[in-house]
Amino acid sequence: MEQLNRALALHRLLLEYRYPVSRAVILERLACSASTFKRLLELLRDSYQAPIVWDRGARGYKYDTTDGRFTLPGVWLSESEAFALLMANRLLQDVQPGLQQQGLARLQARIGDLLGPQWQGQADRLSVESIGRQYVAPELFLPLVQALFARRQLRFVYHATLHEALPRQVSPQRLCWYRDNWYLLAWCHERAALRLFALSRITEPLALDEVACERESGELDALFESGYGIFAGSALQQAELRFDPSAAPWVRDVQWHREQCQTIEPSGHIRLRFPYADQRELVRDLLRFSGEVEVQAPPSLRHAVISAMRAGLKKHGVEEAVVQPVSQ
Template identity: 45%
Template sequence: MNRTERFYKIDQMLQARGIVPLEAFLHELEVSRATFKRDLEYLRERLNAPIVWDREAGGYRFERASAAGPKYALPGLWFSADETYALLAAHKLLAEIKPGVLAAHLAPLQARLAALLEGSGHGAGQIMQRVRILSVGRRRVKPQCFAEIAHAVLKRRRIEIEAVNRARNETNTRIVSPQRLVHYRDNWYLDAWCHWRRSLRTFSLDAIQRVKLLTEPAREIADAALDAHYASAYGIFSGKPKERAVLRFSPERARWLGAEIWHAGQRGEWLPDGSYRLTVPYADDRELVMDILRHGRHVVVEAPASLRRAVTEELAAMTGLYRNPPAGRS
């Protein structure tokens, strides 16, 4: 933990226990005696902490502060990058849900998030104004459908859904056992057991037009099985990895790619010329091809051959569109 976190931990321990031995501080803060002494000196001299050593009790405690003396107050505790993102993202997601079905339930939750943000020592409104989370490509979900699906996920009930299959431009009705709600790249998805296909499937919530809650209990899939199916391969297209993509990024693009996480099971390697080789497991190449193409000439697919063909074919089709534009366009 960093220094500010240690200050809060010292304060918390003293507030909760009254008397705290030196050994307890050293153990829980995981610092040396010298570091603790420096922290204690700073708290006393800079922040006016009334911490004293009680010889009889064998530990440190707070001394009752004088009403006329300087006030003791800890500085505002800022959050880490991950914590800040989690709080702001949750607050933003709640704010984007249309009022209506969930309004009464969301208001207390939003108030609680605002209070956590206030804990940084800055107003929640100021933080929301100065720190932004931008959504790109977010698709709208029907609030009623979201509410019914979330209810079914938590209540462990089967649902009947009417969903649009955009690839085939058709609408299907099927019964599923919902397992998890997933928020991925600014959109919501439902991981579920499809009783029609008799296998695990992922449904985009924006494609679901109607939801009916059924009385039958949901089929339970073990967490380990869900993780093995959904988290072992790249992107939203799940399943057991069939291949490992080997991508080499140019030295220019490698300055960014070297810090990116594409998958928990990825491997990265810096090459002598400054380029970066990234190896990622995948089961379906559709999303991977899109992500490769956005890097243009700065990435080369080294393996497997099937992925090289998929990228090459897509590039050829794109080139054809520009070389031979549709009639009436130039």
């Protein structure tokens, strides 16, 4: 880091002087030896491609550019700015594999140039793990994005289940990244309503000439404000849950819902209360805490969780609840 700081000081010195800077001035201003100065020159020239040359006539060093100025890539980034760029670059690589060959490769190269070698070397210290990701072919992803930004209607075949494939014509509104998977929020012209489509279930996309109908941003935002998870709806119910103390590390500091109400009892039990519109995703999340959570309300959610637990026990040939809590 000290060497980098001195290299930065040399860079500023070359920009500060209107004329080539002599070796004597550089050694004095940087308070360094001739050998250290030589290493700084090599660092700037080799690692940052800085065009520093020796002007024989003026007997000094300068930048060999038209205006005598040069910008060091990445050097001016703060740690927080460099972290943001590093994370963005990592997400570009991992969120949707395969897009590097479809236009993002040059963008990633430009980010790398901006970061410079001193920050690029830190990229391996960041890791993005996508667990449970549903595969979306790159050749499918790009046409969807193009239709979204071109504001054109889209036709595709949607595989809602293994045995059901229906043609849909939609007006794309938003592309959503949720729990490591891509979803398309669109106005379905057949249903005359907003619908959410998993990209992994879309095939044969075709952009149409018809202009997409626009929905208000407030309507799109409101679709997910109250519901739980990716499933939206307007008919809300209140989930009331009570978790055992053993589940506290995985429940206490987690935001289940933006309107949740959490209470910690003297015994260590945690009570959670929040609204939901569709119970499917909520039931799956609660099954992770089988044996450590009690659904106290509403009865429909309690029954759904009990039925799912019984089905799981039956699948394993177990007639009685002998399941060990997950966190134990």
